[in-house]
Amino acid sequence: MARLDEQRITDALNHAEPVNKKTMDSLTELASYPDLPAEDVTVIPVTIRYKDAPEETYDVLFS
Structure with missing residues (x-):
């Protein structure tokens, strides 16, 4: 099931x-996260890079 979601x-x-x-x-950035075991979070x-400001880039993390 996880592979299908992925x-x-x-x-x-x-x-x-x-x-x-x-x-x-x-x-709005989410500030409070539940305490999950590390192996459950990717x-x-x-x-x-925004199409209206292609010269600027932002490095972020998604989970």
Whole structure:
């Protein structure tokens, strides 16, 4: 089941439209996370580049 979810998420990300800086800036970072065992969390490093500011990049972590 996890592999199917992983593939579904990968497909969605590969076909997603870029998010502009205004939309990204309007999002709220989640600050409180449940205490999960480390083996249950996958951290993915991502470099973000906005289509309306391609010269700027941001390195972030998603989990």
